[in-house]
Structure formats: C-alpha cells, structure tokens
Amino acid sequence: MLESGWVRIGLRIMTGVTLAFIYLPLVVLAVYAFNASRSQVWPPAGLSLRWFAEAATSGSVLEALGTSIVAAAGATAIALVLGTALALAVQRYRFFGRETISFLVILPIALPGVVTGIALAATFKTIGIRFGLPTIIIGHATFCVVIAYNNVLARLRRLPRSAEEASADLGADTWQTFRRITLPMMRTALLSGGLLAFALSFDEVIVTNFTAGPGTETIPLWILSAIQRPNELPVVNVVALFLILLSVIPVYLAQRIGAETATVTR
Amino acid sequence: MRRLRIPTIVATIGLMVAACNTSVPEGALTELPEAEDALNLVIWVGYAEDGSSFPEFDWVTPFEAETGCQVETTDGVDSANMVSLMATGQYDGVSASGDATLRMIAAGTVAPVNLSLIPNYEGVFEALKGQPHNTVDGVPYGVPHGRGANLLMYNTDTFTEAPTTWDAVWDASSPAVGKVSIYNYAIYIADAAMRLMNTNPDLAITNPYQLNEEQFNAAVDLLKEQKEIVGEYWGLATDQITSFGSGDMLAGTTWQYQYNTITADDPDAPVGITLPEEGSTGWSDTWMIAKDAAHPGCMYRWMNWMLDPETSAMATIYFGEAPTSQAACDAAETILDGAYAGHCETFHATDEDYFSKIKFWTTPQADCADDDEATTCKDWDAWVQAWTEVTGS
Amino acid sequence: MTTHAVPPPGFGRRLATWLHRHPRLQLGTLLAGPVGWLVIAYLGSLAILLLNAFWTTDSFSGRVVPTFTLESFQTLLTVEVYRTIALRTLGMAVAVTLTDILLAFPIAYYMARVASRGTRGFLVVAVLMPLWGSYLVKVYAWRVILQGNGLLDWALEPFGLSGPGLNQVANSWVVLSYLWLPYMILPIYAGLERIPGSLLEASSDLGAKAGTTFRRVIVPLVLPAVVAGSIFTFSLTLGDYITPTMVSHTKFIGNVIYDNSSLGSLPLAAAFSFVPIIVMVAYLLIARRLGAFESL
Numbered sequence: 012m013l014e015s016g017w018v019r020i021g022l023r024i025m026t027g028v029t030l031a032f033i034y035l036p037l038v039v040l041a042v043y044a045f046n047a048s049r050s051q052v053w054p055p056a057g058l059s060l061r062w063f064a065e066a067a068t069s070g071s072v073l074e075a076l077g078t079s080i081v082a083a084a085g086a087t088a089i090a091l092v093l094g095t096a097l098a099l100a101v102q103r104y105r106f107f108g109r110e111t112i113s114f115l116v117i118l119p120i121a122l123p124g125v126v127t128g129i130a131l132a133a134t135f136k137t138i139g140i141r142f143g144l145p146t147i148i149i150g151h152a153t154f155c156v157v158i159a160y161n162n163v164l165a166r167l168r169r170l171p172r173s174a175e176e177a178s179a180d181l182g183a184d185t186w187q188t189f190r191r192i193t194l195p196m197m198r199t200a201l202l203s204g205g206l207l208a209f210a211l212s213f214d215e216v217i218v219t220n221f222t223a224g225p226g227t228e229t230i231p232l233w234i235l236s237a238i239q240r241p242n243e244l245p246v247v248n249v250v251a252l253f254l255i256l257l258s259v260i261p262v263y264l265a266q267r268i269g270a271e272t273a274t275v276t277r
Numbered sequence: 278m279r280r281l282r283i284p285t286i287v288a289t290i291g292l293m294v295a296a297c298n299t300s301v302p303e304g305a306l307t308e309l310p311e312a313e314d315a316l317n318l319v320i321w322v323g324y325a326e327d328g329s330s331f332p333e334f335d336w337v338t339p340f341e342a343e344t345g346c347q348v349e350t351t352d353g354v355d356s357a358n359m360v361s362l363m364a365t366g367q368y369d370g371v372s373a374s375g376d377a378t379l380r381m382i383a384a385g386t387v388a389p390v391n392l393s394l395i396p397n398y399e400g401v402f403e404a405l406k407g408q409p410h411n412t413v414d415g416v417p418y419g420v421p422h423g424r425g426a427n428l429l430m431y432n433t434d435t436f437t438e439a440p441t442t443w444d445a446v447w448d449a450s451s452p453a454v455g456k457v458s459i460y461n462y463a464i465y466i467a468d469a470a471m472r473l474m475n476t477n478p479d480l481a482i483t484n485p486y487q488l489n490e491e492q493f494n495a496a497v498d499l500l501k502e503q504k505e506i507v508g509e510y511w512g513l514a515t516d517q518i519t520s521f522g523s524g525d526m527l528a529g530t531t532w533q534y535q536y537n538t539i540t541a542d543d544p545d546a547p548v549g550i551t552l553p554e555e556g557s558t559g560w561s562d563t564w565m566i567a568k569d570a571a572h573p574g575c576m577y578r579w580m581n582w583m584l585d586p587e588t589s590a591m592a593t594i595y596f597g598e599a600p601t602s603q604a605a606c607d608a609a610e611t612i613l614d615g616a617y618a619g620h621c622e623t624f625h626a627t628d629e630d631y632f633s634k635i636k637f638w639t640t641p642q643a644d645c646a647d648d649d650e651a652t653t654c655k656d657w658d659a660w661v662q663a664w665t666e667v668t669g670s
Numbered sequence: 671m672t673t674h675a676v677p678p679p680g681f682g683r684r685l686a687t688w689l690h691r692h693p694r695l696q697l698g699t700l701l702a703g704p705v706g707w708l709v710i711a712y713l714g715s716l717a718i719l720l721l722n723a724f725w726t727t728d729s730f731s732g733r734v735v736p737t738f739t740l741e742s743f744q745t746l747l748t749v750e751v752y753r754t755i756a757l758r759t760l761g762m763a764v765a766v767t768l769t770d771i772l773l774a775f776p777i778a779y780y781m782a783r784v785a786s787r788g789t790r791g792f793l794v795v796a797v798l799m800p801l802w803g804s805y806l807v808k809v810y811a812w813r814v815i816l817q818g819n820g821l822l823d824w825a826l827e828p829f830g831l832s833g834p835g836l837n838q839v840a841n842s843w844v845v846l847s848y849l850w851l852p853y854m855i856l857p858i859y860a861g862l863e864r865i866p867g868s869l870l871e872a873s874s875d876l877g878a879k880a881g882t883t884f885r886r887v888i889v890p891l892v893l894p895a896v897v898a899g900s901i902f903t904f905s906l907t908l909g910d911y912i913t914p915t916m917v918s919h920t921k922f923i924g925n926v927i928y929d930n931s932s933l934g935s936l937p938l939a940a941a942f943s944f945v946p947i948i949v950m951v952a953y954l955l956i957a958r959r960l961g962a963f964e965s966l
Binding site: 456508510523525662665666 | 727745749750751752754755817818819820835836837915919920921925926929930931935938
C-alpha cells in the first residue's frame with residue numbers, strides 16, 4: 012500500500028461524496044414514488060402506495076416492459092453474433108481496411124443518437140419497412156455491436172492460440188474447435204458484453220423514438236409519453252425505482268463474472 | 278349513459294343514396310369501406326382518452342366496442358413531431374393544429390375528405406366549416422375537434438385582480454418579471470405579431486400568420502425584448518402544471534388544460550385564467566386522414582365519432598375547449614351527471630363575437646395565402662429559424 | 671490396436687476444411703455480416719442523410735428538392751445563433767468531460783487500489799446500478815430538484831439563498847456530468863486495476879514520492895482509459911437534446927437538429943449534423959492515437 016494515510020482518507024471522503032451525488036436523484040425518485048398527490052412540487056404532499064398499485068395493474072407498463080425485454084434481447088443477440096464475428100476477423104487476420112473497421116464499428120455509438128435516428132428512419136421509410144419491433148431491434152443492434160466487439164476483442168487478445176492449435180492437431184474441424192475451445196474461453200467476455208449491450212438497449216430513447224412504430228412502446232418511450240400526462244407521471248417514478256432495484260441482479264452477476272476473469276488472467 | 282347510435286354504415290348508405298349530387302374531392306374516398314380492426318392515430322395528449330387518466334373520461338372504449346377498431350395512439354410532443362410521425366406513413370390519422378395542417382396537405386401526407394361519408398358533419402357550427410387552415414381551394418381535408426384560445430394564466434397572489442391586457446407577459450414593468458412562462462414553439466411569433474397589431478398600428482399587420490419582412494422583423498425584435506423577462510419556455514403541458522402549481526411562474530400563455538389540471542389537484546391553488554381584451558391566438562385542431570391510410574374505414578368512423586355530440590362534449594370538457602356543434606353544447610349540459618353544465622358558456626362556444634378576436638393557428642406561407650401575387654411573406658422555415666434565434670442565444 | 675473404418679466426413683466438416691483451405695473466404699464469411707450491416711445499412715443511411723444537407727426544400731410543400739446547393743451551410747455560417755449554439759455545446763462537452771474525470775478519478779482509484787475485495791465488489795455494484803435507472807427518469811428527478819421551489823430552493827431557504835431555477839445553462843452541466851459519470855468511472859477503474867502493483871513499488875523504491883509516481887507512472891498508464899471514457903462523455907453531450915430542454919431551457923446542437931428534423935427543414939438539420947460528426951471523427955482519431963480503443 013503506497014498511498015499515505017491522508018491520501019486514503021481523502022479518497023474515502025471523495026468516494027462518499029461521489030456516491031452521494033450519484034444517489035441523490037435516485038433518493039428523490041424513491042420519495043416521489045410514494046407521493047400521495049399527482050403534482051411534482053416539493054415537498055410531496057404526503058405518502059401513499061397508490062402509484063405502486065397503478066403500476067402493477069397498468070397494462071401499458073407491462074406491455075412496454077415486455078417489448079423492451081424482447082427488443083433488448085434481440086439486439087443483444089445480433090450484436091453478439093456480429094461483434095464476435097468481427098472481433099475474430101480483426102484479431103486473427105490481416106486484411107485491407109482492418110484499421111478502418113475498428114473505427115467504423117464505434118461510429119454508431121460515438122455519433123449523436125439524433126443523427127443515427129433520423130438517418131435510419133429515413134432509410135426505413137425509403138425501403139418501405141413497416142416500423143415496429145424489428146426496426147427498433149435493428150437500430151439498437153447497430154450501436155450495440157461495438158460493445159460486444161470490444162469485449163470479445165479484448166478477450167481474444169489475451170487468449171493463447173495454443174489451445175486451438177492443439178485442438179486442430181487432434182483432428183477437430185473449425186466448428187468443433189470454435190464450439191468447444193474458443194467459445195468457452197470467450198464466455199465471460201460474451202456475458203459481460205451482452206449484459207452491457209442489454210442495459211444500453213433497454214434504456215435507449217432517442218434512436219428508439221425515431222424507429223418505433225404505432226403501438227410499439229418500449230419502457231423509455233412509455234416514460235416519454237407518461238411524463239406528459241399528469242396522471243401517469245407519478246407512475247414513472249415507481250417503474251424507475253423498480254427497474255433500479257431489479258438491476259441489482261444482472262449487475263451483481265456481471266461483477267462476479269468480471270472478478271472471475273480478473274483472477275484468471277492475473 | 279351512452280345512447281345507442283345508428284350503425285354508421287346504414288346511415289352512410291342512406292346518405293350516399295341521397296347525396297349523389299355532392300361532389301367528391303379528388304383523392305378522397307367515394308364510399309365508406311368496411312371497418313378494419315385497428316386504427317393508428319397521432320394525437321395531442323388528452324385528445325383520445327380511454328379512461329386511464331380519469332375513468333369517467335373515456336371516448337375510446339365505446340368507439341372500439343361499436344366499430345371493432347382497436348385504437349392505438351401515439352402522443353405528438355409538438356406539431357413538428359406530429360408532422361414527422363405522419364411522414365413515416367405508419368399512421369392512419371392525426372389531430373393536427375393549424376400550423377401543421379397546411380404543411381401536410383402541401384406535402385401530400387394527408388388526403389382530402391369526403392364529407393358526405395361523415396353524417397355528423399352537418400351539425401357542425403358554420404363558423405368551423407371550411408376554415409382556411411384545413412380547406413384548400415374549397416377542398417376539405419379534415420373535420421374539427423373543437424376550438425380554443427391561448428389564454429393568460431396568472432398567479433392570484435401576484436395579480437389580485439384578473440389582468441385585462443397581455444401587458445403581464447410583455448411589459449418590463451410587469452409584476453411577473455423573470456417569472457413569465459411562454460409557449461416554446463415558433464408559432465408564438467404570431468402572438469408577438471398580435472401584440473404589434475395593438476401597439477404598433479403603423480406596421481399594418483392584418484394577419485398575424487402572414488408577415489412580410491418588416492412586420493416579421495419587428496415581431497422577432499419584440500420577442501428578443503421579451504426574452505429578458507421570460508422565466509421559462511414551456512414545451513409540455515405538464516411543465517406548466519408544475520411551474521404554476523408550485524408557484525414558481527407567475528404569468529404566462531397557456532391552455533385551459535393546465536388550469537383544469539392544477540385546480541383539480543388543488544382547488545385552492547392560487548392560479549387564475551383569463552382572455553385579455555386584445556384577443557389572442559387560438560387553435561382549432563383538425564382530424565385528418567393519412568394518404569393511403571391502412572385503415573380508412575376506421576379513420577372515417579373515428580372522424581364521425583369525434584363529431585358525435587356526446588363525444589365532442591366529453592372531449593372538449595376534458596381538454597378545456599369549445600365543442601363543434603350545438604348538439605354537443607346541449608349534450609354538455611347533461612353529460613356526467615350535469616357536472617359540467619354551462620360548459621359552452623364558459624368557452625363561448627356559440628359566441629362568434631368572442632371568436633372573432635381569436636386568430637387560429639395556421640401555416641405561414643411564402644405567398645401570404647392571399648390572391649395578391651405581389652405580396653411575399655415569411656414561410657414556416659423562416660419562423661423556425663427565427664424562433665431558434667430568439668430562444669437559442 | 672484395432673482399426674475402425676472412419677466414417678466419411680459430414681457436410682459441416684467438409685465445409686470447415688474447405689474454408690480452412692481458403693482463408694480469404696473464411697475471412698469473408700466472418701466479415702460479411704458485420705461489415706454489411708455497418709457499411710451498407712448504417713453508413714449508407716448516414717450518407718443519404720448528409721446528402722440532404724446539400725439539397726434544398728420547396729418552400730411551399732416542404733418536400734426536399736435534390737438540386738445541389740450550399741444554402742444550408744451558408745445559413746449556418748452567417749446566422750450568429752448557430753455559431754453560439756455550436757460553441758455552447760462544444761464548451762459544455764469539454765466542461766462535462768473534465769468534471770467527470772475529476773469526479774471519477776478518486777472513486778475509481780479507491781475502488782481499484784485501496785478498497786478491500788468486499789468493498790470493491792459493493793462499490794462496483796453501487797456505481798453500475800444507476801445505469802439501469804432510466805435516463806429520462808434521472809433527468810426528470812434532477813428537474814424536480816432544480817426547479818423553482820424545488821428541492822434545491824427548499825434546501826437553501828434556511829440560508830436565505832435561492833436556487834437558480836430552470837433557466838440556467840449550468841443546470842445542464844450538472845445533470846450531464848451526473849448522467850455520464852458511470853461511463854467514466856468504469857474505464858478508469860479498469861485501467862487503474864490493470865497497473866501492476868510492482869511498477870508502483872519499483873517507482874517508490876527508486877525514490878519517487880507519491881506525487882511523482884502519480885504523475886509519471888500512473889497518469890501515462892491510465893491515460894488511454896481516461897480518453898476512452900471521455901469518448902462517451904463527449905459524444906453523449908454533443909448529441910443530447912432531452913436534458914437541455916428539460917432542465918435548462920437552452921438550445922444545444924441536438925435541439926437544432928431535432929427541431930429541424932421534420933418535413934421542410936431536413937437540409938438544415940443535416941447540415942448542422944456535420945458539426946458533431948466532424949468533431950467526433952476528429953476526436954476518435956486522436957483517441958485511437960492515444961490508445962484509447964484498447965481500453966474501451
């Protein structure tokens with residue numbers, strides 16, 4: 012331990028301050044989830060559980076939740092497949108445009124969502140695709156690819172090729188080697204990349220706004236519409252609180268996986 | 278208790294037989310198709326309630342039950358958003374305000390309407406028929422939802438008497454300085470033009486939506502002056518519901534909807550609402566059908582439904598605007614156990630004098646929407662750019 | 671040793687062998703999907719959008735007329751407000767990035783090098799959980815805090831002060847820094863974690879004090895991670911239009927693009943899109959040079 016006592020105390024304080032900063036709005040959110048009245052003035056008029064009841068029985072919330080999960084799952088699946096393929100190609104081969112590819116794949120997430128959204132919407136309209144769940148998935152997958160790509164690439168760089176070579180020497184063909192050797196070694200990268208991509212897609216609102224069709228609402232779109240309606244605005248707080256609390260599970264899992272990897276590669 | 282309505286198709290066949298000599302606009306349907314099973318609408322929040330906000334305000338469920346058309350709505354955040362959504366071609370209809378209607382008509386996003394297929398149109402107030410913002414060269418493009426004015430909302434603690442002029446939001450000496458709440462949309466330039474009609478008659482502004490260069494620049498300058506005293510530019514109705522409800526904003530332009538919601542939450546809230554003497558801008562939203570709509574049968578039935586007296590009464594009571602027909606006014610007296618009797622008086626539904634002071638939203642056009650070829654006006658693009666200049670700097 | 675008759679290789683195996691012998695084709699199959707998606711679908715859409723910047727609209731109908739013209743760019747360069755907005759957005763992006771680096775570093779360092787295993791696990795979860803809370807809701811919660819007579823005013827009242835209200839561009843700075851903070855903490859944490867303790871010990875053995883070790887060993891090693899995190903904070907700030915509208919009533923680049931994205935003003939939106947695109951492409955090129963891509 013190289014840091015002096017003062018530095019460590021200072022770091023502890025800063026950590027506490029930062030955590031307080033991070034959780035302040037979430038605490039406000041939680042307080043408002045129990046707000047007795049509809050209005051958003053401070054301090055809340057009283058406490059009540061009425062919005063929890065509303066959220067639980069609201070058909071549109073549950074439907075939006077379902078749509079969000081399906082969209083995120085679809086986008087993550089596509090992103091993992093494309094990202095892995097791309098990472099394998101980039102890491103194992105030399106080809107013309109290799110440098111450009113890694114630059115290209117980060118563009119969808121680095122450029123403003125509003126630009127991506129407008130561009131994709133215009134293309135969908137020109138081609139004549141009906142807007143709906145498929146177009147949402149396409150939009151999300153486009154910027155989720157880079158997440159999967161980065162995670163898999165980072166892992167591939169650390170993987171010894173020797174295991175794969177040994178497998179080939181023993182008579183396995185490409186698919187078998189991939190399925191039995193490469194894939195298991197990449198598993199944690201795929202999981203953590205997949206979780207992050209899922210989270211990104213689940214919460215995305217700007218691109219989704221442009222690529223969703225009538226009747227297809229993800230949770231963020233439902234929230235966008237709910238904050239315009241005085242009677243649904245408070246339900247939004249309940250839904251958000253629920254999502255944050257629920258997120259402990261995947262976050263904890265991701266952290267455990269990450270910790271495993273860390274010890275393995277050290 | 279909703280009365281049973283004559284199945285629309287029987288009425289329509291009857292009308293078709295009787296009205297053979299009514300000319301059908303080109304591009305409009307000549308006969309009413311069968312009802313499909315779905316209807317996709319772009320709406321202003323509050324225009325298609327299904328009971329989820331208040332159980333007693335529901336005109337979507339009865340429609341669905343009667344026609345079998347399942348209604349899916351998408352809220353438009355503002356007119357520009359609605360125009361974008363309609364341009365995707367995914368929707369059957371829209372409740373468009375006057376600043377969006379003409380743009381969509383010119384772009385071919387919406388189709389003309391065959392009014393003979395909409396029996397309830399006959400009862401609509403004459404003053405609401407053939408409006409310039411939804412009728413082009415005599416061809417109708419939709420049916421009205423209602424009409425209302427942009428009003429002045431004020432804090433009753435700051436303004437002990439109801440203001441009689443718009444000075445509260447324009448004057449640097451207003452008690453609400455720094456706490457003025459203005460609608461954040463380019464169409465507000467027309468309100469500045471209306472202000473100039475009174476304070477600067479030399480500019481000879483007759484139509485606040487069709488402004489020549491000089492008039493336009495004067496309006497924009499006035500808005501830049503106003504910016505000094507503005508506390509918020511509101512985009513969503515809920516923004517104002519919070520800012521006035523919490524006592525943060527003290528005066529501003531508003532819709533009756535916000536006032537209704539604030540006082541429903543808190544009857545003692547210190548807010549008041551009024552229409553100043555100079556008059557105001559207003560809106561009369563139009564239900565329009567998309568060109569090549571996927572569910573035209575349902576859309577025509579919806580347009581007819583919205584003109585139904587009970588529906589019009591309920592929808593306009595909910596939002597806070599005047600309904601479209603005398604029959605709707607009569608229905609408003611008894612609907613919901615008579616709780617809203619006097620609705621039409623409150624909203625001056627039959628008072629054409631009152632509405633002569635209201636200039637409804639319409640689209641600014643480069644040719645000034647007049648027959649005089651020599652005049653040129655600023656078009657909508659210029660308005661949007663100017664608004665960005667006012668609010669963006 | 672008995673010999674068994676080897677069954678003839680199945681289709682899959684033969685395909686694999688054939689591909690193995692034609693490595694370029696194997697590469698091609700791997701690349702077809704992602705490259706097709708990215709280049710044709712994404713870049714193609716983007717190119718068509720940007721092409722609109724060189725077109726104009728028919729003033730009456732609002733339809734785009736594909737005749738080549740530079741008038742959108744002219745408007746952007748001559749009308750002052752667009753310059754103001756662009757500079758304001760860029761300035762905000764820089765401010766938010768710097769703020770996030772300053773806020774993220776202590777907690778990331780604590781998590782990576784000082785905290786015990788249990789605390790570290792707890793902190794990682796604590797930092798990541800808010801990422802799942804909806805972006806919109808977090809912004810709205812800040813709005814409730816910052817609005818007139820909101821939480822901030824209420825907290826400052828005993829001191830006789832009052833909060834700034836919702837008309838301040840500084841509100842966007844606070845909220846944007848808040849929103850992107852986890853995106854900065856994670857890469858820095860990962861970067862700091864990767865530094866072997868032996869390097870730091872060696873540095874101290876050679877006589878360097880804590881400050882020098884920090885400056886000359888830690889900072890260069892963690893710089894790629896910092897730059898990687900800054901890609902997110904910078905790009906997300908450049909394009910955001912929801913936060914500025916909700917908490918500060920000011921206009922940023924994203925607002926102008928969004929406001930103009932409907933019928934009739936697409937060329938202006940497309941032209942203005944060039945600003946964040948060019949900035950981000952330049953930023954990415956610099957970031958790649960600094961090795962940030964490996965730390966994403």
